Amino acid sequence: MSSTFAIVIHGGAGTISKKEMTDELEKAFLQGLTDAINAGYSVLEKGGTAIRAAQASVMSLEDNELFNAGKGSVFTRKGIHEMDAAIMDGKTLGAGAVAGVRNIRNPIELAAEVMLNSDHVLLSGEGANEFALYRKLKIEPTEYFFSKTRYDQWKEARDSEDYVLDHNHEKSKEKRIGTVGAVALDSEGNVAAATSTGGMTNKNFGRLGDTPVIGSGTYANNRTAAISCTGHGEMFIRAVAAYDVSCLMEYKGLSLHEAMDIVVNDKLVKLKGEGGIIGVDPKGNIAMLFNSEGMYRGARNNMGLNETAIYK
């Protein structure tokens, strides 16, 4: 049992350059992070579970068009929005995930439905959308997901043929990736993790990243920690990044920070996997590490911590 409770969030990592950021935009991003933290914190403060808190924070980020998830999802090569999400409960090891869903207002809510109200863990594509209708999830018209910024990013990528088979990973990387996530510790000592994304701008061939992959983008276990990742998904899959942090803690006795440092700053760097990871353990230790220029992030607990940040 722990009396500490905490919420930690991220809104994506990458080449976030301060000089390309206006004061106004920076303010909006920080406000979005604060809103998301408060959404999760308010669940915890009322004695709610870690899983509900993580979900609430992610839903707040999904509803904010600044972040690449839910409303703010990027366009695929076909000019549509295909979203992925996953959630995991560290108490039960229950997990739910959806991949390639469309028109779902809050994919993280759908992932939670899969966890709680199906025999399955991972549903994909049209089938996952049918499950959403069956469970009466909130659907939005395609226009809801339109944003001028995402459209301009997509047009640029489309016209430069900067898509799946383009090996130039360096070009406008910052514009192409992004994920949101939250990890929470509740006052019962349970941890949970949730991650959601609109994927990669101009993605093709039904590409999926690490977000819906339990163990790679999302993992939670009361024995170790709750973990949510953001970055170059392919490398996070190959590294089984989220579960690796957990295993380094469980099997080598490392702290959350030590374990995450190895994964983010050594293993992922060797695979050229740019991005970041957030985590919280059942004792309330928090870590937010990234090997990219920046990571939208924030954390709040009942011991006085309350911060948001973008750059190193």
Place this chain on the structure above:
Amino acid sequence: MSSTFAIVIHGGAGTISKKEMTDELEKAFLQGLTDAINAGYSVLEKGGTAIRAAQASVMSLEDNELFNAGKGSVFTRKGIHEMDAAIMDGKTLGAGAVAGVRNIRNPIELAAEVMLNSDHVLLSGEGANEFALYRKLKIEPTEYFFSKTRYDQWKEARDSEDYVLDHNHEKSKEKRIGTVGAVALDSEGNVAAATSTGGMTNKNFGRLGDTPVIGSGTYANNRTAAISCTGHGEMFIRAVAAYDVSCLMEYKGLSLHEAMDIVVNDKLVKLKGEGGIIGVDPKGNIAMLFNSEGMYRGARNNMGLNETAIYK
């Protein structure tokens, strides 16, 4: 560097009851396993790579209608075949996977194409099928995947409404799951893993199991071992089963057999995850463990081992 080379395969695990098996069918299964072993072994014998050997064994199983992968894939609730596959190279940590593909003769070949000829790791649904056309993979008409046995199994499941929301996991379980896989060690000391499946009979909502999930159904790393899983996919995802074996070896110094024993006979049992795992490490140690009644399996190396088996 190792001078031992070896191939290990499985053709699914579950409630395989000897009394429901005819002599003729048993003989056909064992012959199918022998053919698959020899397909991989012959690659290794000629100095081929572990990745090619694992792929060759899996392709042989995919082409055999007795096994639930490729040609022998089960029917989904909609009466179609949706297949998943994954492959991983222990030398490079390169990985490729496809989920929910249709009409592809050898999904494992498509997974290898994703690994070798795309920037991605995981492609899904129609998009993955488009990639298959683009890469000129062998396509087969829907009739190719028809088998009377699978059709009868499906009709029974369909008519009993034994599908996604049916919580009765006990009923005719044996008929609903099944996966094929292979792990190989080549004479250069490199290991590789490959897994392929037609999924769960009468599956609905685009359900995906552990097969296309790197870390859960498939994992390979020259530092530890190559691993392929078969069983109740949801539990293998929640357990991150394949990578867990690897982590227990790397971080706790356990042998392949010790690590696999913990995952198969303790962790998965606690999650009620029925199934089995096969593995080979760079020294040539082989393990084939399962917590179900049986597992179609076989192994061959250049030190005289050459066996196939079905029951405990």
